Amino acid sequence: MMKRLVILGSTGSIGTSTLDLVTRFPDRFGVVGLGAGENLDLLVPQIERFRPALVAVRDDEIAARLAARLGRMARQVEIVRAAAGMCRLATMADADMVVSAVVGAVGLEPTYAALAAGKQVALANKESMVMAGRLLNETARAAGGVLLPLDSEHSAIWQSLHGERRSAVRRLTLTASGGPFYHLAVAELARVTPAEACRHPRWRMGQKISIDSATLMNKALEIIEACRLFEEDPERIAAVIHPQSIVHSLVEFCDGAVIAHLARPDMRLPIAYALHYPERMELPFPRLDLVREGPLEFIAVDPERFPAIGLAHRALALGDAGTIALNAANEVAVERFIAGRLPFPAITGVVAAALDRVAAADCDTIAEALEIDRRVRVDLEENPPLGNAY
């Protein structure tokens, strides 16, 4: 039976990888809806090829440009816009599964809407779990929706836990490539440029996520996401630097056994696992050859060079308010870093300042979560932290 997909974030790296799988397995997957921001050069050919019934874009202006570029085909596609449009996409009656792969806090509302509508949601948008993981779990449970991880690390943990008793878990360890700077002296980090930060050694990704990977804030967000996704105690979740990015994560059990998931770094593998769950698909990609990959190294995270991991645990101790603040402050700081207005080490400095200012709290509604997110951003604007460095 063909699975009908809605893809939120179809022009990003997860979105295009998902569509690559749809192209390879046309009997198994079809596309009923696509959501993107503004990258029409990618979106238009996607629409021409996959013929979705519904397409969402960022705003009226992009929608008008899209309609013009689609020409006569615009009649066969309904174009919607902004958050409301994304939510309509996420709840399409025709959809069997929603791939939630937009970047940033904007992913929260459509992810929530999809789960509340009882959809299977394959989740790459970590911000929604970071901002409202508890609420999303409850919503899914109540409405019959299901959350499936798409991130390679969370998929690795999910696969390693398969068939195991959750009470036997002693620790989940997320691996981090360490980004381009794990070998730099701490003093050198102050001179790092945005272009250098985006040069990720193993994965080709968007700008924001590449910088998050260089600060290890990406791993901090993933620790929080793992905590919510697997409903696990924060103190049982750790990170280790593994520059080869072959071991995607490890689960240690109470008897000392460690089950690990290894694969070539290719996002299509975890995506295919989620899309086709609970069956594994026969995939035609190159096989992992451990002899050729060379030695697998594991390096402890230096808390001085990478304060992000400690910040994740601080944020978790503050509840939803803490994890929302971490994410919002990081988004603000990364933007300033990209604009050349903040040195690299100050990114985590801004996050630490935001955590200092937030009061512990949990959220009962998406509106509350969005309000905390808004207040953190406004506060950083009105009361700049870090003195002259900001």
Added chain:
Amino acid sequence: MMKRLVILGSTGSIGTSTLDLVTRFPDRFGVVGLGAGENLDLLVPQIERFRPALVAVRDDEIAARLAARLGRMARQVEIVRAAAGMCRLATMADADMVVSAVVGAVGLEPTYAALAAGKQVALANKESMVMAGRLLNETARAAGGVLLPLDSEHSAIWQSLHGERRSAVRRLTLTASGGPFYHLAVAELARVTPAEACRHPRWRMGQKISIDSATLMNKALEIIEACRLFEEDPERIAAVIHPQSIVHSLVEFCDGAVIAHLARPDMRLPIAYALHYPERMELPFPRLDLVREGPLEFIAVDPERFPAIGLAHRALALGDAGTIALNAANEVAVERFIAGRLPFPAITGVVAAALDRVAAADCDTIAEALEIDRRVRVDLEENPPLGNAY
């Protein structure tokens, strides 16, 4: 509920590790029977401590010496002897599980007897699977017996397969430490002494198994065992050298994902897994620290230095007769090597010669298997292979 154990081979490394677990978890495990060869210095204190009702030793002479050393306690223990004694032990009505951990072909009959009696058998005696794996599987299925692997590699595969669909398996890869000689030039292997061959870098084991580990015949036997235990095609089973012995084996699935089992090299872990299956036990041993272990290396098996792996696949193609011949010829050759009558590289040479002489056949009975084993040994005696080297 306490699990009552019979331990065949209680004075060997698996036997003593099993008894260590019994000592640590007296509420979970008890001992009703012990079987050993002749090591009374170890067996007598084991009897004094665990008070088994039945004890088997090699022959009448050892039995008499044991009775004398037990003194008054001999009245509380029934002492039996030889193969028939081991089989009585293996089928004790009181036993919930039989740990089959003797070394060599003598393990076959009691393992068969235990499975035919419907027992759970935790198997470390690889020779029984190598000689009659197919028959043991059928016997277990017919009588309600169960085979649980104890070897770290097979336990690792078993754990990695947990909860997975068998049709999704693409390859099982057994790791081999490579023994002490994997870095030697092929020419140097001819000068290797028995003492050097027994100096295993990672595991402390008996003499026979240490030499098997140096020739990689141990891995050849394990490939055959895996083939029988998991009823998998020989061409789907591979070996790779991994000198750190941290990754105990790997399972590759059809989607390219590889699930691996890692642990500190400690036989008590796989033993505890089998004894307490399907639950994992909380074990108090040191935790695996990948940062401290250093890089994990994977090296292809050089077929010139290690002909054993190729011989395993040749033997499997010859059916039961091939795998029996491989095991028997290896036992004969290792004895001659220990006695200083055969150079190290000739061990696999003898095995290759035995395979040249055997006709493909499968066995329907244990008697047939034992007869092939006997004929191979007689033939090597009467028609020495390798000319003057033998």
